[in-house]
Amino acid sequence: MELVKERFWMLIQRDVGLIPERIMNILDFCGYSANCALEAINDEKLKIIEREAKEIPQILRISASDEEQMKKYFGKFYRNPQNFHILSGEAQQIKMIGVYLRQKGIGSYLKLDELTRMRERRRKEVTTAIEAGGGTLEEQGRLLAERIHTFYFNRCDGSPTNVEFCNMVSSVQVSVEIGEDGNLVGYVVCPLCQSEKKLRVSQDRTGHWVLANIVSHMNRHLATMVNPSQNPSDDPNSSKKVKLEPLDLDDSSSQYGANPYGFTMSMT
Numbered sequence: 400m401e402l403v404k405e406r407f408w409m410l411i412q413r414d415v416g417l418i419p420e421r422i423m424n425i426l427d428f429c430g431y432s433a434n435c436a437l438e439a440i441n442d443e444k445l446k447i448i449e450r451e452a453k454e455i456p457q458i459l460r461i462s463a464s465d466e467e468q469m470k471k472y473f474g475k476f477y478r479n480p481q482n483f484h485i486l487s488g489e490a491q492q493i494k495m496i497g498v499y500l501r502q503k504g505i506g507s508y509l510k511l512d513e514l515t516r517m518r519e520r521r522r523k524e525v526t527t528a529i530e531a532g533g534g535t536l537e538e539q540g541r542l543l544a545e546r547i548h549t550f551y552f553n554r555c556d557g558s559p560t561n562v563e564f565c566n567m568v569s570s571v572q573v574s575v576e577i578g579e580d581g582n583l584v585g586y587v588v589c590p591l592c593q594s595e596k597k598l599r600v601s602q603d604r605t606g607h608w609v610l611a612n613i614v615s616h617m618n619r620h621l622a623t624m625v626n627p628s629q630n631p632s633d634d635p636n637s638s639k640k641v642k643l644e645p646l647d648l649d650d651s652s653s654q655y656g657a658n659p660y661g662f663t664m665s666m667t
């Protein structure tokens with residue numbers, strides 16, 4: 400979560416007490432972080448939030464077997480997200496957030512001046528940490544590129560198509576910058592498309608690169624190489640879209656079993 404949003408949730412908890420992590424994550428997913436939307440929260444909107452929450456695994460490509468990620472959004476409902484609902488105490492608390500926002504104004508929960516100082520501090524910390532490790536941003540870029548190769552090399556089954564794909568992935572170009580929040584941001588140029596468009600990757604709180612959009616993008620190329628009759632287009636209107644099942648992005652390859660890339664293809 401971005402710094403400004405983390406801060407919003409931290410400050411609002413001073414007024415309404417501890418908010419369950421999954422409620423913050425769901426409200427964030429539904430667009431209620433760090434803005435005035437919660438001021439107008441009511442029962443009807445809570446129902447809409449519940450409906451939107453149930454789409455999270457599909458949209459974020461979270462595999463049902465990924466307990467940690469499922470719990471992050473569904474808590475005790477993680478095994479049956481279709482039964483998920485906001486509990487009465489949680490609903491009451493969300494409404495109280497709305498009351499405080501109306502009373503005190505969104506500004507007092509954003510504290511933007513303070514945020515600018517925090518970002519500066521974070522930026523300095525990150526720069527210092529990289530320099531202290533004797534590294535550079537280029538070095539960080541190489542490490543990220545290496546992580547992407549490794550992800551695919553570990554899953555290569557040795558078939559000519561897979562080997563060709565892995566060789567193409569090995570020329571992936573990556574640059575790393577310090578982002579607006581002061582955290583590292585990676586920009587990846589896909590070696591398989593001619594597109595100038597760069598894929599953006601960020602780090603989680605523990606400094607791990609989250610490769611979700613890279614893997615979901617590259618898997619589309621691989622799916623097309625494995626089955627050339629399928630259309631790689633990302634266009635949702637494409638009639639021959641390759642559908643990728645939710646994907647577990649943790650880098651431990653063991654859970655992939657017989658399906659080393661963690662996806663299956665089906666025609667929609």
Ligand SMILES: [Zn+2]
Nearest residue numbers: 589591592620
């Ligand atoms: Zn591509």
